Amino acid sequence: MTDDPVPQTDSPHELLAAVRDLTRRVRVAQRGTWFPLSVFATITLLAIPVYRYAPYLDVFGTCRSRPQHTVCMTPNPVELGYWTVALLLAYAAIAAFYLRQSRRRGVGTPIRPYVVVGVALAVLMTAVSIWLTFHPLLPQPADPFSTDPARIEVGPAAWLVNGLASPLAAIGLALLVLAWVERHWALLAYTLVYLAIGMVQGNQVIHSSSRWFFLPQLLVPAGVLLLGAAAFALFRPTPAVRA
Secondary structure, three states: OOOOOOOOOOOOHHHHHHHHHHHHHHHHHHHOOOOHHHHHHHHHHHHHHHHHOOOOOOOOEEEEEOOOOOEEEEOOOOHHHHHHHHHHHHHHHHHHHHHHHHHHHHOOOHHHHHHHHHHHHHHHHHHHHHHHHHOOOOOOOOOOOOOOOOOOOOOOHHHHHHHHHHHHHHHHHHHHHHHHOOOOOOHHHHHHHHHHHHHHOOOOOOOOOOOOOHHHHHHHHHHHHHHHHHHHHHHHOOOOOOO
């Protein structure tokens, strides 16, 4: 038996650096950014036939019709229902993917806050869209068939709320939470660009008699999501976490 102290080979600074390095590697191993972006791109593309062939259900009494031409100043309930269900199923798939990845790599996953916030935003999007139907913040045109409506100034608050009620904004806001969960600065920058696109498109009014007038509003964000998924999948670092 000896009273000599046990020599310490690592200084506190070295131990702290090792802990930080391990934390960083665990966060890298937890990331699966490409998968949520791929899922959201898929449901955005699947919305195309819904927008094209969904019947005009004048549930809220806001549609105006002419021969072979109908204008509705509120969201189509079929389209709104599609986005609500599609987003909920998307978050279920994302949660399953992260849990499976967690078991395969042997590290935990902090995905719960992202999924919870995403589901809450999907439900909130539906509620706000219905509320805006009866309390519109943007002025309604006197003649909805006019292709050259009078210019009306809209306050930034109304523009912001109306834009955030769109499905694209709901996806973008949830991605901000994912960027925080994964401590992913590249995802944060990407999400801010995506949100800007969603906000602009959420306030855009397209005057067209074509039944395919909505295509840019879906193809543009879907393309951005697919490009983001490809980039994050291609440049993701190889995890180096060991048990």
